[in-house]
Amino acid sequence: MNPEYRLFTGLGWVTPNCESPTAASLLACGERIVAVGPSAERIAQEVGAVEVQLTGRTALPGMIDAHVHLGEFGLSLLRNADLSGSGSVEEITERLRQHANARGEVAAGWILGTRFDQELLAERRFPTRQELDDVAPGRPVVIVRVCFHAAVGNTAALKMAGIWSDSGLVTEDDAAKLLSAVPPPGRDELEAALLLAAAEFRAKGFTAAHCLASSAEELAALRRLSLAGRMPIRVRVNIPYDLLPRLSEMGLATGVGDTRFSIGAVKLFADGSLGARTAALTSPYADEPANAGMLLHSRSELEQMVRRIHEAECQAAIHAIGDLALDRALDALEAAQAARPRPDARHRIEHASVARPDQIERMARLGVAACVQPQFVASDFWTAQRLGPHRIGWAYPFRSMVRAGVRLGGGTDCPVERPDPWAAFAAAIDRVQLAPEESLTLAEAIRLFTEGAAWLGFSEGVLGAITPGALADFVVLPPHTTWPPSSWHIIPEAAFVGAAAAS
């Protein structure tokens, strides 16, 4: 026996190019795929491979999430008691106590909870400052409503934040002020958060992710954990624009790294969000006629920023949700390319949520890719009200983009959405409420999170594919899962990264 070689047998493969499961054995040597199909079995015999029997399972390439805030997600998992579905004030305080007992050391001793809805409580009111005081006398306690626009603090928390409310209830700016008093994580806590988040991704079938680092500390933590072999998934780290000078100083640019950790794009924001009506539109919101959203940079500012990224040999990732923001982003990218042509720069637009037909043509012509979030289609039920009937066809126009030849990759934008590729497939293929003609086929939806996301990360042929030479990253569904499945509530049996199952 030669343990370097592993032959996976009994699997039926689903790929973007093959929608119904096709039986084939897969032979891996170390982390890489050596052969697939009959030749895999022949070579396996010659080299004495170890057989891993996975009889009757459907398998797919490992999923790649091309837009994730891993640290933010991990900290929310680590630091917050989940209060969703609480039915009484007592249930909330009990969940907070349990959380404090289990994770007393996180958030510098602050006891935090999120996602409660006072409408679901038997009392039909917010918990009070005094009720939260009783959870853990002397320790700061804050709970945040499901919408994130309202919070309740106890006496200690309000004092430490330098604000006051008799009931403890604070909203909007005061809620933000209360939360900003919670100390940032130290090195150990940040590492624990990243590991927790990554484990969650892998459990859902993701084997790689493009993570936006929120700070240099997060970038360093991702690097340390990857180097030590502790990260359960491969990470490609997108860098916030304000870190670009430090990146360049160190001689780093897009593509530096290895298969476990690499530097991705440089991220900047052109506008806000549709939910908050801050995404920049060319004409006003249908449900707020005096408001057309807002651009975060002047035309010349944005052009200068994009040009710096482009000239630093980096890939740009521009957050643009409204069609005006998209116009400006495309102007800036076109100007940067004209000033200094760079082949295969693969600049990308994050979201491109509202895109007119002329903009889709322009993206295809300029070779600008898009990282799209199918789950938004299902979650953002208010999109039609925001845009009005004449623009509704411009919302998340996935099919038009595919038809025009725009390169697409998929992302969850977790923690905005759950890290769940199966939920993303469901949202992409079955757009009942929102421009159903823009639905994708299941094969196209799978491509978003495999080949498409791999291409956005310059990893085509290495990730997101089941072919010789690619990394042996794949996800195996439980036995007897039919395909397409009858329900998209899927929990994979295992996700293999470099031919290794999670330990």
Ligand SMILES: [Zn+2]
């Ligand atoms: Zn995001």
